[in-house]
Amino acid sequence: MYWCVIVNWPRLLKQLLRPGDLLVLLVCVAGWLGLSVSLWQAGPAAEAQVRRDGLLVAAYPLSEARTVTVSGPLGSTVIRIESGRARVVSDPGPRQYCVKQGWLTRPGEMALCAPNHISLSLTGGQSTYESMAY
Numbered sequence: 001m002y003w004c005v006i007v008n009w010p011r012l013l014k015q016l017l018r019p020g021d022l023l024v025l026l027v028c029v030a031g032w033l034g035l036s037v038s039l040w041q042a043g044p045a046a047e048a049q050v051r052r053d054g055l056l057v058a059a060y061p062l063s064e065a066r067t068v069t070v071s072g073p074l075g076s077t078v079i080r081i082e083s084g085r086a087r088v089v090s091d092p093g094p095r096q097y098c099v100k101q102g103w104l105t106r107p108g109e110m111a112l113c114a115p116n117h118i119s120l121s122l123t124g125g126q127s128t129y130e131s132m133a134y
Helices: 002-007 009-016 019-040
Strands: 047-052 055-061 066-071 076-082 085-090 110-113 118-123
Touching: 047 066, 047 076, 055 066, 085 110, 085 118
Parallel strands: none
Antiparallel strands: 047 055, 047 118, 066 076, 076 085, 110 118
8 A cells, every 4th residue: 555655656746736835845945055054154263262170271373383281180281273273182181082073173163171171162253053052
């Protein structure tokens, strides 16, 4: 019985949809694509902020290449900033999650070195949608 529906689905759609329905469907899909592209994109990040225990330690422009060392309770965390991106190069934490995060390039991205109480976040431009805040 179900195979009949599967085989005849083009005929069923033709019977159910009228030309105006198809036009409305196409306009909705085009609107959805347009909103997705415009709302989910952000400009380039401009600044890297380094925090220890939630307090801002330093803010560096992403346009200048530099290596920054920040000390925390477990030891030193090394951060590399270059050509519009930043990353945690090394951290004394046991699992190295913030090092595995890789290069951060967009505003709102963040690398947390929780055991060492250090965080690196990018700011500037327009922040992207963050699923963690949802």
